[in-house]
Amino acid sequence: MASWNSIPLEITYQVVGWIAFVSWTFGFYPQLILNFRKKSVVGLSFDFVVLNLxxxxxxxxxxxxxxxxxxxxxxxxxxxxxxxxxxxxxxxxAFSTHAVLITLIVLFQILIYDRGSQKVSRIAIAIVIAVWLFAAVCFFIALPRHSWLWLISIFNSIQVFMTVVKYIPQAFMNFKRKSTAGFSIGNILLDFSGGVANYAQMIVQSIDQGSWINFYGNMGKMLLSLVSISFDIIFMCQRFVLYPNKKAQVPPKLIEETTEPLVNTSDHKQSETV
Structure with missing residues (x-):
């Protein structure tokens, strides 16, 4: 079994890894807190939550x-x-355990809070069912030969695929609306930081071991960071470059024109009453 060749690199590996954990972990809470304060999940994509789980x-x-x-x-x-x-x-x-628990809590919020007319799309349901049926088939294929490493690599590939799928609706929505209003950029910034830290952790381990097997031996972790960083850059470009948010300002003349009819209507009603 391999061991660390450099204590400073081992410490760096642990520190960078927990930085990634903290960045990714705190990214879950803004939506959770917002749902709790509003007692509503209107505006949250249920497809995203289901695919994310x-x-x-x-x-x-x-x-x-x-x-x-x-x-x-x-x-x-x-x-x-x-x-x-x-x-x-x-x-x-720790990160993946926490992510599953928080996502389950968000699903519970969807069940108990105001949902409006929103619901999970048939496409999302079909994707989830197809993925778990595929995983079940792979399990029975791996069972006779006890090919457990191959089986968990399938789950690693599934999580990469689901990462790509879950980001697409939000990116397309921003493009269609030509706006990122209502979309939290804080989550994206934290997600980007976590992805960069995750890559840094893998690089530190590869330097210490003098081998890059760490990357293609865990393609899922590498691709997870790559996909997340790529979509984070897209979202940041949409937010800060393509569709920067601006507070709507109502001209004074428009306010006067809007309020004046209300006064006239009131006077008219009073005259009719007299």
């Missing part, structure tokens, strides 16, 4: 399995070499 559940299955299972770790070493380190850290397991 599948994404984070798949990621948790991968992280927890590779981090805790000695059997899967053995299969990893047999494939990539015993001189390599497991590419999943404690902060990865």
């Amino acid at each position: 599948t994404k984070h559940t798949s990621y948790l299955i991968y992280n927890a399995s590779l981090y805790f299972s000695s059997t899967i770790q053995k299969q990893y070493y047999e494939k990539y070499g015993y001189d390599e380190m497991i590419p999943v850290a404690a902060n990865d397991v």
Whole structure:
């Protein structure tokens, strides 16, 4: 089993990893708090929440399995070499566990708070059902040969796919409306910081080990950061460059024109009463 060659790099790896955890974790709370204050989930995409739950559940299955299972770790070493380190850290397991719990809380808010006329689309439901049916088929394929490393790599690929799918509706909505009004940029900035820190963590481990197997041995983690950073850049460009938000200002003349008819109507009603 591989070990760290440099204590400073090991400390840096842990620090950067927990920075990614904190950045990604705090990104969940603005929406959660907003729902609680409004006692409403109107304006929140239910498709995003449902797709996000599948994404984070798949990621948790991968992280927890590779981090805790000695059997899967053995299969990893047999494939990539015993001189390599497991590419999943404690902060990865903590993040994915927290993400599943928070997403479940948001789903509970959707059930108890005002939803208006919103509902989950058939497309989102179909995607979720298809993904879990595919995962079930892969499980029964892996079962006879105990190909658990291959199976969790499938879940790793699923979470990457779901990451791409969940971002597309919001990006398209911003483009269609030519506005990002009502869309929190704070979550995007934190998500971007977490993605950069995640990459930095992988780079630190690769430098210490003198090998880049850490990247293609955990393609899901690498692609997760790549997809997240790419969409974050798109959202930031939409917010700050293409469709910068401006507070609506009502001209004084318009206010006068709007209020004047109300006064006349009142006077007319009073005259009719007399």
